[in-house]
Amino acid sequence: MYIKSALLAFCLLIVIACQHESPQAGPRLLIENAYIFTMEPDQPRPFMGYLLVDQAGAISGLAAGKAPPGLVAQRRIDARGQWVMPGFVSAHSHLWQSGFYGIAANENLEGWLARLYGVEAPKLDAAQLYQLTRRGASQSLRNGITTMFNFTYTGADRSGEVDRQQLRGALDAGGRVIHGFNVRTISESWTPAMARERTAAFLMWADAQSESGRYLGTMLAGGAGFVDAAVGQAQVEGDLMHEFSLGNQQHYLESVADSAGERARYPVLEQAGIIGPRLIFGHFIHSTPELTAAAAKAGVAMVWNPMSNGRLGAGMADVLAYRAAGMKVGMGVDGEASADRADPFENMRMGLYQVRAVHQRAAAMQAYEVMRMHTLGSAEVLGVEDKLGSLKLGKRADMLLVDPGSFTPWQEPYAALVFAGGVKDIREVFVDGLSLAR
Numbered sequence: 001m002y003i004k005s006a007l008l009a010f011c012l013l014i015v016i017a018c019q020h021e022s023p024q025a026g027p028r029l030l031i032e033n034a035y036i037f038t039m040e041p042d043q044p045r046p047f048m049g050y051l052l053v054d055q056a057g058a059i060s061g062l063a064a065g066k067a068p069p070g071l072v073a074q075r076r077i078d079a080r081g082q083w084v085m086p087g088f089v090s091a092h093s094h095l096w097q098s099g100f101y102g103i104a105a106n107e108n109l110e111g112w113l114a115r116l117y118g119v120e121a122p123k124l125d126a127a128q129l130y131q132l133t134r135r136g137a138s139q140s141l142r143n144g145i146t147t148m149f150n151f152t153y154t155g156a157d158r159s160g161e162v163d164r165q166q167l168r169g170a171l172d173a174g175g176r177v178i179h180g181f182n183v184r185t186i187s188e189s190w191t192p193a194m195a196r197e198r199t200a201a202f203l204m205w206a207d208a209q210s211e212s213g214r215y216l217g218t219m220l221a222g223g224a225g226f227v228d229a230a231v232g233q234a235q236v237e238g239d240l241m242h243e244f245s246l247g248n249q250q251h252y253l254e255s256v257a258d259s260a261g262e263r264a265r266y267p268v269l270e271q272a273g274i275i276g277p278r279l280i281f282g283h284f285i286h287s288t289p290e291l292t293a294a295a296a297k298a299g300v301a302m303v304w305n306p307m308s309n310g311r312l313g314a315g316m317a318d319v320l321a322y323r324a325a326g327m328k329v330g331m332g333v334d335g336e337a338s339a340d341r342a343d344p345f346e347n348m349r350m351g352l353y354q355v356r357a358v359h360q361r362a363a364a365m366q367a368y369e370v371m372r373m374h375t376l377g378s379a380e381v382l383g384v385e386d387k388l389g390s391l392k393l394g395k396r397a398d399m400l401l402v403d404p405g406s407f408t409p410w411q412e413p414y415a416a417l418v419f420a421g422g423v424k425d426i427r428e429v430f431v432d433g434l435s436l437a438r
Contacts, residue, residue, distance in 0.1 A: 027060065027073040029053040029397065029433040034079035035404075037413070038062070039086050039376045039390040044368070046413050051084060053397040057213070057432025062393055079401060082427065083417070086390050087146025087398040088344040089378035092249070092282045092303040092332025094151045095136030095170055096129050100337035109255050109312045116337055121153055126165040129153060133169030136335075140175065140342040143423040145333065146398040146431050147176040147379070147388055149249065149303075151221045154182040158190075160202050167206060167215070174436050176214045176398070178382055179206065180221035180249060183237060186230045192239070199240055213396075213432065216384055219247035219280075224269060226251070227261030234265075238272035247383065249280040249303070254314050259286035266291060275300060280381060282332070284322070285315040292318075296325035301381040304373065306351035307341070308334035316354050319373075320364065330378030331370075344374050345422045352418065367418035397433035400426050 031051045038046075052061030052073065061067070100120060104112040124132070133150070140148055152166045163181060170177040181202060183195050202218070209215055220241065224234035241248055250269075253262050263286075269275050277299035284302040287295075295302075304317050319329050331351065333342045348370045355365045379389025388396050402417070402425050410416035429436045 025055065027052050027071070028055050028057065029075050029077070029430070030061075030067060030071060030073035031077045031079050031084060031401070032067050034077075034082055034084040034401075035413075036062070036391065037083065037085040037371075037417075038392065039372055040392055046083070051391065051397075051399075053430075053433030057397055057434070059391060059393055059395055059397050062391060077401070081403075081405075083402040083404055083413075084391070085400050085402060085417070086375045086388070087400055087429065087431070088144050088374050089147040089330070089376075089382070089389055090140065090145045090333045090342070090344070090374075091149050091280070091330035091378040091381050092151070092305055092334055093136070093140065093145075093148045093342070094153075094335030094337070095140070095148065096124075096132045096153050096166060097335030097337035098136035098139060098342075099132050100335075101340050103337050107312075109314050110257060112312055112338065122155055124153070124155070126157070126161045129162050130165035130169040133166045134173050136342065137170045137173035137175055137177070139336070140333070141173060141429055141431075141436055142426075143342050144344055144400050144426050144429060145175070145342060146429065147178075147216070147382075147384070149178045149180060149219070149332070149382060151180040151249075151335075152182060154184055158184070158194075158198065160198055160205070163202050164205060167209070171209065171211045171214055174214075175431060176216055176388070176396075178216045178384075179218045181218050181246075182221050183223070183233075183240065185223070186232045186236050192232065192236045195236055196240065196243075199244065203244060216382075216387075219249055222248045222250040222274070224250065224272065224274060225262055225265050225281075227255075227258040227265065229265065229268075234268050234272035234274060238269075238274045241278060242273060247278040247280065248274060249282050250274075252281040252284055253286040254283035254309070256286065256313075256315060262286075263288065263291060266294070277301075278383075283309065283314065283317065285309060285317045287318070287322075289321070292322060292325050292327070296322070296327040301328035301330065303330045303332045303378070303381060304351060305332045305334040305339070305347075306354055307339035307343075307347050310350060310354070311340065312338055316358060319351075320355065320359070328377065328381050329373055330381035331374040332378070343423055345418070348374055348418050367412070367414040371414055371418055397430055399430050401428040401430070403427050 376389035407420035
């Protein structure tokens with residue numbers, strides 16, 4: 001009798017366990033009746049359809065029309081009247097700058113740098129940098145940016161704690177991040193060996209973080225292109241890139257005053273082995289046809305930051321010429337101390353309208369092109385286009401649910417979204433098919 005009772009209880013436990021586990025074993029999310037913008041090259045037109053996300057957070061179903069009958073998911077969204085698009089990618093952000101809105105309001109880049117980096121930033125400790133980074137990442141996510149390249153602030157720290165805290169702050173917000181690592185300025189008191197040891201220690205620590213899917217790796221936040229770069233800085237960065245297989249994003253040709261001196265640094269970057277497909281030029285405003293052609297031939301990419309460039313009076317990057325030369329172009333919202341809003345919609349509009357105004361031709365750049373640059377184009381620049389940037393089977397389910405009600409009726413969908421859409425129209429932000437609170 002005891003054996004029968006025990007067996008019955010055991011079977012009952014199995015049934016209960018299966019009942020609890022079965023919903024978790026199915027697809028994570030099904031979105032139906034949505035107007036879907038995939039941003040895939042072979043699918044330029046949005047379509048009415050459905051999107052399915054598997055338990056691991058990847059897109060496992062995506063097609064026009066109705067979802068297959070009988071499909072069961074943990075969450076089901078009837079998105080009738082709603083639009084679905086990829087999450088934005090900011091290929092150039094400074095998340096820690098989320099506490100400095102309106103700083104140096106009427107200064108060009110040099111005066112702004114003196115105020116932010118010369119006066120305010122040195123006051124910040126690791127704990128404050130964590131909080132500011134988490135805040136900046138959270139605001140970016142609420143505004144539809146699901147992946148960010150984050151330039152960090154190091155200051156006088158040699159221990160690596162400020163880097164660890166800034167990566168943790170970005171990851172704890174819930175998005176994807178590429179960490180921009182500062183080598184620090186090479187000098188007698190900060191030798192190449194010390195820089196290498198600190199880099200290796202951080203990379204080992206970062207690789208051990210549990211969010212392996214959302215930490216997309218580390219690149220150098222290089223300083224070798226600056227006109228006042230230390231002797232040997234370029235070679236150290238080049239050596240670290242090759243030893244640890246790291247990319248490198250340089251702030252390059254942003255400054256009007258330093259542009260001639262920075263252009264003269266290009267051969268130094270070449271000699272150090274920095275120039276190549278793993279190099280990204282952030283801003284890249286004051287180039288020449290010859291330098292553009294050389295960089296494009298070498299496979300260098302660039303990131304366009306129109307809001308920040310306009311706010312600081314830095315100029316406008318000639319993205320049409322760069323694209324014509326074959327250069328990959330992505331977009332970034334930069335920092336909230338220089339663009340003041342981590343807002344990809346405003347960034348797209350600012351860039352698009354600048355190009356049209358300068359060229360005095362509305363067809364110089366289309367809405368689809370600028371939207372692609374802030375999604376799949378930025379993913380290509382960062383080398384993560386196999387994982388994100390568009391909606392495609394097998395890619396991560398990082399996406400936005402957008403309500404077009406504020407700009408309905410509309411004529412052309414991409415134009416309506418870019419010209420009239422805004423962060424206020426985002427209803428949900430998803431990373432791996434999981435909704436993040438807005």
